[in-house]
Amino acid sequence: MQNFTFNLPTKIVFGQGTIDQIGIEAAQLGQRAMIVTGKRSASAFGIIEKVTNYLEQEGVGALVFDKIEPNPRTSTIDEAGKLARENECDLIIGLGGGSPMDAAKAIAVAAVETKPIWDFIPHGKTPSNPVKKALPIMAIPTLAATGSEADAGGVFTNWETHEKAVLFSPLLFPKVSIIDPELTVTVPKDYTADGGIDIICHVIEGFFTGDDNTPIQDRFAMGVIKTVIENLPIVLKDPKNIDARANLSWASAVALSGMINSGRGGAYPIHALEHSLSGHYDISHGRGLAVLIPALMEYSYKSRPAKYAMLAIELFDIHRDGQSDEQLAVKGIVAMKDFFASVGRLLNFKDIGIADDSKFEKMADDALRIYGIDGEYLGNPKPLYRDDILAIFKSLAG
Ligand code: NZQ
Ligand code: ZN
Numbered sequence: 162m163q164n165f166t167f168n169l170p171t172k173i174v175f176g177q178g179t180i181d182q183i184g185i186e187a188a189q190l191g192q193r194a195m196i197v198t199g200k201r202s203a204s205a206f207g208i209i210e211k212v213t214n215y216l217e218q219e220g221v222g223a224l225v226f227d228k229i230e231p232n233p234r235t236s237t238i239d240e241a242g243k244l245a246r247e248n249e250c251d252l253i254i255g256l257g258g259g260s261p262m263d264a265a266k267a268i269a270v271a272a273v274e275t276k277p278i279w280d281f282i283p284h285g286k287t288p289s290n291p292v293k294k295a296l297p298i299m300a301i302p303t304l305a306a307t308g309s310e311a312d313a314g315g316v317f318t319n320w321e322t323h324e325k326a327v328l329f330s331p332l333l334f335p336k337v338s339i340i341d342p343e344l345t346v347t348v349p350k351d352y353t354a355d356g357g358i359d360i361i362c363h364v365i366e367g368f369f370t371g372d373d374n375t376p377i378q379d380r381f382a383m384g385v386i387k388t389v390i391e392n393l394p395i396v397l398k399d400p401k402n403i404d405a406r407a408n409l410s411w412a413s414a415v416a417l418s419g420m421i422n423s424g425r426g427g428a429y430p431i432h433a434l435e436h437s438l439s440g441h442y443d444i445s446h447g448r449g450l451a452v453l454i455p456a457l458m459e460y461s462y463k464s465r466p467a468k469y470a471m472l473a474i475e476l477f478d479i480h481r482d483g484q485s486d487e488q489l490a491v492k493g494i495v496a497m498k499d500f501f502a503s504v505g506r507l508l509n510f511k512d513i514g515i516a517d518d519s520k521f522e523k524m525a526d527d528a529l530r531i532y533g534i535d536g537e538y539l540g541n542p543k544p545l546y547r548d549d550i551l552a553i554f555k556s557l558a559g
Pocket of ligand 1: 258
């Protein structure tokens with residue numbers, strides 16, 4: 162196992178009805194909050210009204226910024242940052258899925274800086290400015306997916322260039338996250354399933370690409386994935402099942418919290434490729450991952466058959482019965498594909514709105530420049546060079 166520092170400075174308040182604690186928690190952090198949210202759901206389901214009331218009861222003023230688009234754009238962050246500055250906000254609350262929570266983190270920086278937020282986001286061209294200060298952040302997830310409620314990163318798209326890249330700083334950990342699974346019962350089936358796939362991907366990438374001597378991390382990872390495999394079908398049938406929703410919400414939070422991936426090193430090649438897809442085609446993050454995960458598993462399993470065999474045995478109860486690791490790996494990949502199909506995920510680019518190959522080269526170049534090692538390849542047991550990425554994209558073209 163590699164040496165590591167694990168520090169999760171986010172206070173997590175978890176459970177059905179805990180949204181009523183937002184006022185008390187916010188009052189410890191600021192007096193004039195900007196609530197950062199998406200364009201529709203938080204208002205349509207009465208969550209903004211609830212949150213605003215709880216804040217007012219504790220003497221915290223609220224300014225609502227409800228223009229965050231899925232796959233948040235840097236131009237929107239700059240607009241909100243200016244507004245937060247002008248209104249002297251001292252606390253930023255991200256309320257929604259990963260997009261508003263991520264946006265809140267970047268707005269917390271934009272509110273105390275005057276340069277465009279893109280200048281702070283490493284994207285492989287000019288050196289980026291370091292994040293030196295940020296307003297305090299709170300996160301209230303309404304969708305179990307990204308883990309933004311318990312990590313220090315956010316992902317943003319420069320819509321002029323279609324580059325999608327990560328802003329990361331320890332200053333961006335939410336001070337408090339209120340994870341109330343009741344807020345997630347209105348998430349439609351497609352986004353619920355996308356979220357489940359995202360959670361799986363957050364732990365499976367480290368499992369496949371990281372060090373071997375990490376039994377605790379591996380078992381945590383299998384536990385998280387198994388929890389999604391068991392609970393996602395339940396909420397797809399019964400969206401108001403609060404126990405199953407709670408299990409997905411907790412899986413979302415722990416997946417990227419550092420608890421599971423610390424000490425294994427590893428890489429995120431599937432995420433690197435997906436960010437290129439959603440940067441260019443504005444698709445749902447989890448929907449893009451669902452297409453890429455099986456393709457990357459097929460590409461990689463022969464380089465790491467034991468890990469893939471472990472996955473088949475632990476997740477899908479496939480018995481060894483004298484089979485080699487490679488034979489088990491193949492069965493595990495089939496089982497994973499079957500699971501994705503059973504929760505309605507789509508399997509090729511055409512299904513998710515990527516109709517032609519005109520952007521493949523740019524997408525590959527962006528992934529390598531922004532996320533690659535020396536800009537040359539993506540880290541993976543079987544490294545992904547430009548030609549490998551293009552071959553995978555072509556195989557998925559449908
Ligand atoms: O936009 P609104 O009106 O809020 O509706 C959203 C949106 O249409 C809807 N929704 C959210 N909560 C709902 C709801 N609808 C009904 N009821 C609710 N309770 O769901 C749709 C998708 O929302 P979005 O926030 O875009 O989804 P998600 O949580 O998947 O976030 C995706 C973004 O997070 C980034 C992705 O790249 C993408 O930009 N990620 C952030 C990460 C992080 N901070 O660590 C890691 C991830 O790997 C990921 O890259
Ligand atoms: Zn993700």
